[in-house]
Amino acid sequence: MMLSRCVGIIKHGGARTLSTCRILLASQEEFDSAQTRLKTLKEAPGNDVKLQIYALFKQANSGDATGKRPGMMDFVGRAKWDAWNGCKNMSPDDARQGYVDIVNKLTSAEAATAEPTSAGSDATFKFLDYSVNNKLCTIKFNRPEKKNAINLQMYEELSLALKQATDDANVTLAVTTGAGDYYSSGNDLSNFMVDPKDIPKMAVDAGVVLEKFVNSFIEFPKPLIGLINGPAVGIPVSLLGLYDAVYASDRATFHTPFTALGQSAEACATITFPSIMGFAKSSEMLLLNRKITAMDAEAVGLVSRVLPNDTFQEEAAKLMEAYAQLPVKSLVYSKELIRGPMRETLHKVNKAECDRLVERWQSEDCMAAIMKFFSKSKL
Numbered sequence: 001m002m003l004s005r006c007v008g009i010i011k012h013g014g015a016r017t018l019s020t021c022r023i024l025l026a027s028q029e030e031f032d033s034a035q036t037r038l039k040t041l042k043e044a045p046g047n048d049v050k051l052q053i054y055a056l057f058k059q060a061n062s063g064d065a066t067g068k069r070p071g072m073m074d075f076v077g078r079a080k081w082d083a084w085n086g087c088k089n090m091s092p093d094d095a096r097q098g099y100v101d102i103v104n105k106l107t108s109a110e111a112a113t114a115e116p117t118s119a120g121s122d123a124t125f126k127f128l129d130y131s132v133n134n135k136l137c138t139i140k141f142n143r144p145e146k147k148n149a150i151n152l153q154m155y156e157e158l159s160l161a162l163k164q165a166t167d168d169a170n171v172t173l174a175v176t177t178g179a180g181d182y183y184s185s186g187n188d189l190s191n192f193m194v195d196p197k198d199i200p201k202m203a204v205d206a207g208v209v210l211e212k213f214v215n216s217f218i219e220f221p222k223p224l225i226g227l228i229n230g231p232a233v234g235i236p237v238s239l240l241g242l243y244d245a246v247y248a249s250d251r252a253t254f255h256t257p258f259t260a261l262g263q264s265a266e267a268c269a270t271i272t273f274p275s276i277m278g279f280a281k282s283s284e285m286l287l288l289n290r291k292i293t294a295m296d297a298e299a300v301g302l303v304s305r306v307l308p309n310d311t312f313q314e315e316a317a318k319l320m321e322a323y324a325q326l327p328v329k330s331l332v333y334s335k336e337l338i339r340g341p342m343r344e345t346l347h348k349v350n351k352a353e354c355d356r357l358v359e360r361w362q363s364e365d366c367m368a369a370i371m372k373f374f375s376k377s378k379l
Contacts, residue, residue, distance in 0.1 A: 025093045026100040031060065034103040043126070045106055046146055047079075047190030053102055055083035060095035064088050074196050078371065109145065127154040129179065130161050136324035137165040137174040141236075144180030149188035150235065155209050159216040166221060172328045174220070175320055177227040183252065186234025192361070192370055203361040211354040214267050217242040218346045221332050223323070227316050228252040228294070228303070238265055238286075241272025242346070244335065245304045247319065248294040249312040254302065255291040261373065262366030264356050271349045276301045 026034075038053070045053070058065070065085040070077035087095060129140040139161045141148035150158075165174045178184055194202045217224070217239055226240055228248040233255045240246050240254075258265050265273075265286045273282035277300035284290040297303040307315045360366050 026097045028096070030100050031096040034100045037107055038103050041106060041110060043110065046149075046188070047193045049102065049106070050190075050193075051079060051083035053099060054080055055087045056095045056099040056102070058084045059087040059090050060092045060099060063092065076193055076195055079193065125157050125161065127151070128157050128161055130164070132165075132168065132171055134321065134324060135170060135172040135328075136320050137168070137171040139165070139174060139176045141176070141178045141184050144178075144182070146188065147182040147185035147231075148178045148180070149185045151188040152191055152206075152209060154188075155213045159213050162216045162220050162224075171222065172324045172326065172331065173223040173225060173320070175225045175227050178229050180230075182230045183226075183228045183232040184234075184236040185231070186236060189370055189373060199362055199367075203358045206361065207354045207358040210266060210357065211350055214239070214242075214350045214354075215347065218268070218343060218350065221335065222328070223331050223335060225320065225323070227312075227320075228254075229312060231255070233257070235267055238267035238269035238273070240302060241269055241276060242267065246297075246302065247305050247307060247316050248297060248303045249309040250294050250306050251309045252294040252297075252306075253291055254285075254294075254297050255289070256285050257289040257291075259287060260289045260369065262363060262369035263360045264353065266353050266357060268346050268349045268353070270353060271345065273302075 035057075044050070065081060065088065067081070069081050069085075090098075125142075127141070127143050129138075129142045131138050131140075139158070141150070141154070143149060143151075143154070162174070165171045191206065192202070223244045224242070226243045226246040226248075228246060230249065230251060231253045232240075234257070237254045237256050256265065256269070269282075269286060273286060276282070281300050285292065292300075292302075294303060294306045298306050
């Protein structure tokens, strides 16, 4: 091993590379071992971490980035080159140590969270905590390290969870909430990290997944309640128009930055939001990317009630426990009378929104907006 100076957070070319105060740097043997251990992870790390790992590996083995920066439509190549170039002037020793530090953190975190799915569920969920207690089904987004961002598998799991709650005679109503500080940061943009030649297929396949996902909310026959414990971004917000009630912590915020990412609204928000809050307020959110507070959301009717953050979990739990004891058939029949007449329209709107998003996901302005987002992310 070699001696090293104390290094803090080093900024290279607009990107941040994490390092710590260290006395000893990783040996080549530790670096090689980290590469082997990385391959044993059961869950692939998020895109931002993958880029950081790639950049440190290249810097450790090849030094500063070489060659021309890939073009805009080479989405993957451009992101990888930018990440590598972000390590410019970093020594191979520091790069090796940074690589080892990340792998150690990933393997330790996976070992700590390797627990079985909640007892009592028929399906196995990787990114959800699904439980049923005293007729109340709780579906918790469980990727706190990613601010509960929704990856492709999580979309599938959420649809399956709603189906399971529908079929379970012991469930009267279902609630969704988030683990950690966030309700959900929305669509995991690493879903878009594919080779340029694969973008058309990715877009079409994602459109199919999204339409099926939103349909599962449209068709859910029992009361569905959102417990918004923290910030909510993107599709978890637009879905709220399909919920029957929404309770929010006073620290929650609601943000739908679709056009800022070169995309368009989804989850039937183009019809539910104007119906709930009017065209002017809904346009501020869906077109102009306005972020609103929990109090703002309550004022426009998106949120049923705002509860103090310090007592949010306790107060919300008491309300849900009481609601879960109501007669299930009365709830289901009443919801059908309220929601049934608009179901066909919601399906048509969902299809139109998904078709538009398939086009948007293949557009240059969408790719440029996502690239801009990643370039601003803290690696």
